[in-house]
Amino acid sequence: MGYWFEDPILRNLAPLALSTSIRGLSTIFGTPRIFVGTNVLPSGPPIGPTTMDALAPRCVAKRAFVVTDEFNQRYAPKLTAFLESGGFTCSVWDQTLPEAPMENVSDCAAEMAAFEPDMIVALGGGSVMDLAKAAWLLYERPDIEDLGMVSPLEPLNLRQKAFLVAVPTTSGTGSECTGAAVLTDSAAHRKVPIAHAELVPDVAILEPEFTLTVPPALTAGTGLDVLAHAMDAVTTPAANDYTLPLALRAVEMVFEWLPKAYQDGGDREARHRMMIASNIAGIAFGMSGCHLTHSFGHALGAVFEMHHGLAVGFFIPHTLQFCQTVTDKHLLICKALDIPASDPGQGLENLVARVREFLISLEVPLALKDFGIGPEEFEEKLPQLVEFAHGDIDGFFSPRPITAAQCEMVMRYAYEGKDIDF
Ligand SMILES: [Fe+2]
Missing domain, CATH: 1.20.1090.10 (Dehydroquinate synthase-like - alpha domain)
Incomplete structure (x- = not known):
């Protein structure tokens, strides 16, 4: 099995395309809308604009699929209560495994497809956010058979079915703001990074309270x-x-x-x-x-x-x-x-x-x-x-x-x- 990053043309082009002389003159500053603070998931009646203003107007069906893991599912009730207050129906999938194995991604994507969300929410650390990005990619593009061959240079045309929200529970990977996801090819015992500008989440919700219990x-x-x-x-x-x-x-x-x-x-x-x-x-x-x-x-x-x-x-x-x-x-x-x-x-x-x-x-x-x-x-x-x-x-x-x-x-x-x- 090959990977997109083993393509010799890409390997030779990447440093050139990303060099200061080229990218410094022509760059895309692509970030999510970022909400940060202890009141980004308010439980009471909102005073003034809230995070919900960035979420609800984008959804017609208002079906939120929350991707998390065994540890971080403890934060899901706060998140789903907030989403439900804005009229969302939520489904919580808490089966993310560490290092996001490819088969785990496929399982998540299958559950996503069955639920038909118009918003995906990743709630967790790096593995959860990375898995959610990849599962969302498969949900949007079921024709993609091999995640390891997704090239950063080809358009993916995501966001036809849903958009992506990231809620980190650790302060480390920064995955809530990047288009990168590191998966694991268990069969080959290899880490498989995928990277694409379209994988940058649409909204990042930074709730520091979620990190208080990190040892x-x-x-x-x-x-x-x-x-x-x-x-x-x-x-x-x-x-x-x-x-x-x-x-x-x-x-x-x-x-x-x-x-x-x-x-x-x-x-x-x-x-x-x-x-x-x-x-x-x-x-x-x-x-x-x-x-x-x-x-x-x-x-x-x-x-x-x-x-x-x-x-x-x-x-x-x-x-x-x-x-x-x-x-x-x-x-x-x-x-x-x-x-x-x-x-x-x-x-x-x-x-x-x-x-x-x-x-x-x-x-x-x-x-x-x-x-x-x-x-x-x-x-x-x-x-x-x-x-x-x-x-x-x-x-x-x-x-x-x-x-x-x-x-x-x-x-x-x-x-x-x-x-x-x-
Ligand atoms: Fe890192």
């Missing part, structure tokens, strides 16, 4: 995902005048608010700010891409079954160091964080030290060997790590192209916790 380790992991998105979105050549300020602001916000949310999950302001940080980082990388933190992190996550955010956050220092031979855009991050940088080299050193301190404060090891991965297991799985990292689509957006041999060196250095010096 500390997951708060750290999801927060580091935000940081990896934001930092990559600054240093990628595809960054532009729209995405850069959002990415830099997200970096500032993560450094300020993630430690507070990690220390005290009930800190409402910290949760609120992290939800916004996640969202604006999502808008930035959704349009400009993230790069090697995610190529390395996807490989690590797949091979050692590590949480996505933890895996990509771990690789922030390595990515900054690897890219410094071709870009000094890390100086923008130094400036945002008020980190001394008398020259690019000094700035990089100080920035990497700051990121490492940050990782330590979140109890994240700085070497792969400290994750409990023994040397023999590492050597045995290294070829697969290298294959996945080198083949990962996010490498398209790296300022410095990477070879398989360099991927192997990065992994070896990361295992020992050494500075990347090549």
Whole structure:
């Protein structure tokens, strides 16, 4: 079975099409309508305009299909009560599995087709939002037989039957604002990213109260995902005048608010700010891409079954160091964080030290060997790590192209916790 991102023409065209010189001059700033705050799903009579004004007028049948999972279905009553107050009939499907396996997507799409909704609502973390996007795609386009071959360059003509609303319950993936969805091809044991501008949700509802019970380790992991998105979105050549300020602001916000949310999950302001940080980082990388933190992190996550955010956050220092031979855009991050940088080299050193301190404060090891991965297991799985990292689509957006041999060196250095010096 092939995947759209293995098409050699696309692989060669993508970096060119997304380069600053082209996209910086011609870009589409596509975002959902975003509602944020603790009153976005009001339970009482509304005072003034509400979220409902963005939903109800778009629906004739007013049939809402809510996609969620076993954990997040606890938030469904608040959501459905709100929707029912606006005249919606709701169906809640809570069977989403972690990492959105393809067969799980098909099951959801079949239920959707039976219910015939005119609004799809994703209520959950990254897996739920990604699965909802893919199931909605199959609901709209039952003629599509292979999700892995959906090309970002061909029109899909979605929104003939329903539109998409995303309600995140973690502050991490930013999937509520991106056209990306990462699925799992269980048969091939592979992650399959799909990406299309038409998959960007129509409405994003950010209710920070839903994140209050996220435990500390997951708060750290999801927060580091935000940081990896934001930092990559600054240093990628595809960054532009729209995405850069959002990415830099997200970096500032993560450094300020993630430690507070990690220390005290009930800190409402910290949760609120992290939800916004996640969202604006999502808008930035959704349009400009993230790069090697995610190529390395996807490989690590797949091979050692590590949480996505933890895996990509771990690789922030390595990515900054690897890219410094071709870009000094890390100086923008130094400036945002008020980190001394008398020259690019000094700035990089100080920035990497700051990121490492940050990782330590979140109890994240700085070497792969400290994750409990023994040397023999590492050597045995290294070829697969290298294959996945080198083949990962996010490498398209790296300022410095990477070879398989360099991927192997990065992994070896990361295992020992050494500075990347090549
Ligand atoms: Fe991510």
